Amino acid sequence: MTECERIRDLLPWYVTGKLSSADTAAVAAHIQSCDACRQELAEVVWVRHTVSAERSELPAVRQRVWRRVMTRAGFRDVAHVDVGSFLVGFRLGANARRPGSPVRASLRVMGRNVRIVGSQRKEEGGTTEDSA
Amino acid sequence: MRTDEALLWAIGQADRAAFQELYDRHADRVYRFALSFVRNGPLAEEVLQETMLAVWKQADKFRGSSKATTWILGIARNQAHGLLRREKRGERLPEESTFEADPAEVAEIDVRVKQALESLSSEHQEALHLVFYEEMSLADAAAVLGIPEGTVKSRLYYARKALAKELL
Ligand SMILES: [Zn+2]
Numbered sequence: 001m002t003e004c005e006r007i008r009d010l011l012p013w014y015v016t017g018k019l020s021s022a023d024t025a026a027v028a029a030h031i032q033s034c035d036a037c038r039q040e041l042a043e044v045v046w047v048r049h050t051v052s053a054e055r056s057e058l059p060a061v062r063q064r065v066w067r068r069v070m071t072r073a074g075f076r077d078v079a080h081v082d083v084g085s086f087l088v089g090f091r092l093g094a095n096a097r098r099p100g101s102p103v104r105a106s107l108r109v110m111g112r113n114v115r116i117v118g119s120q121r122k123e124e125g126g127t128t129e130d131s132a
Numbered sequence: 133m134r135t136d137e138a139l140l141w142a143i144g145q146a147d148r149a150a151f152q153e154l155y156d157r158h159a160d161r162v163y164r165f166a167l168s169f170v171r172n173g174p175l176a177e178e179v180l181q182e183t184m185l186a187v188w189k190q191a192d193k194f195r196g197s198s199k200a201t202t203w204i205l206g207i208a209r210n211q212a213h214g215l216l217r218r219e220k221r222g223e224r225l226p227e228e229s230t231f232e233a234d235p236a237e238v239a240e241i242d243v244r245v246k247q248a249l250e251s252l253s254s255e256h257q258e259a260l261h262l263v264f265y266e267e268m269s270l271a272d273a274a275a276v277l278g279i280p281e282g283t284v285k286s287r288l289y290y291a292r293k294a295l296a297k298e299l300l
Contacts (some may be wrong), residue, residue: 009285016267043300047292050245050299051264062159065177069155069184 003030007037011044136200144192151191155184158201161266162208168261169254170212179215183208198275205266205276209258216254248298256291259284 007030013019014027031038134142134153142150159180166179186207194203249257255277262273263284274281 008289012263012288013270016264018267018269043292043296046300047260047295048264050295051249051260053245058160058163061163061173061177061180062156065159065163065180065184066152066155068177068181069188072181072185073188 004034004037007031007034008040011037011041012048014041015044015048137194137196140187140191140194140200140203143188144194151188154187154200158204159184161201162204164265165205165208165258165261166212168265169257170216171250175215175219176212179208179212182211182215186211199272201266202268202272202275205262206278209276209278213254244299248295251298252291252294256287256294259287260291260295263288 139150139154163180166176170176262268274284
């Protein structure tokens with residue numbers, strides 16, 4: 001592999017600033033003196049610009065898919081509840097409802113069983129919602 | 133702010149709040165990565181959905197030997213490729229809710245650029261996206277793609293040359 005080929009392979013990370021300082025210095029020194037690699041560098045800069053042109057956020061996609069993830073994970077009613085609410089998502093076993101009794105069963109959270117022994121698991125806000 | 137790794141550990145303990153935090157942090161990234169080679173809003177959303185479900189189910193398998201972002205995008209890549217394969221074989225069942233992606237949400241790129249990117253193989257598209265859009269290091273990109281670093285380099289080179297040929 002020629003020095004030019006080695007440098008050429010590093011150019012994408014030279015442009016995004018992801019090279020070690022040694023490699024960065026090597027690339028910088030090489031393109032000072034090599035027309036062909038300077039040309040390659042210009043092309044890499046152009047490709048980067050082309051590929052990363054758009055960086056806006058996607059709130060609608062995020063929320064829509066979150067509701068579907070919740071539903072698929074086992075929450076039938078979640079689609080009608082505000083995203084971010086801590087009220088949804090907890091299905092306690094029957095014995096968990098008895099006041100004062102420690103929860104010994106497992107708690108079904110979003111389609112997954114979480115074993116709870118002795119004390120009730122508290123989420124932020126401490127709110128749970130039973131399902132029959 | 134909790135680190136991604138701390139969130140994954142908490143998700144492994146079925147912590148829903150942690151899951152939502154991780155979701156909010158990575159959803160756009162996963163969606164855009166999927167979109168970079170699926171090139172179809174609804175399909176990319178399906179990839180996001182399946183990826184996050186897999187994260188929920190497998191968070192306790194995350195070992196911390198890789199970065200969380202690398203791990204999540206690796207899952208997304210498997211989901212996306214699986215989806216494309218099933219679609220090609222005509223096995224994929226359509227999601228119940230069909231909808232048109234809001235055009236304002238799909239990256240607004242020049243039509244010519246869009247066509248040129250679409251003409252690349254998915255291997256070339258995803259490599260371009262990870263390195264230039266996500267600005268991943270060579271090692272991280274290789275980890276997500278599951279290929280040697282040398283292959284990442286050559287894919288980027290050929291993808292760049294193909295784009296230049298189309299557009300310059
Ligand atoms: Zn050179």
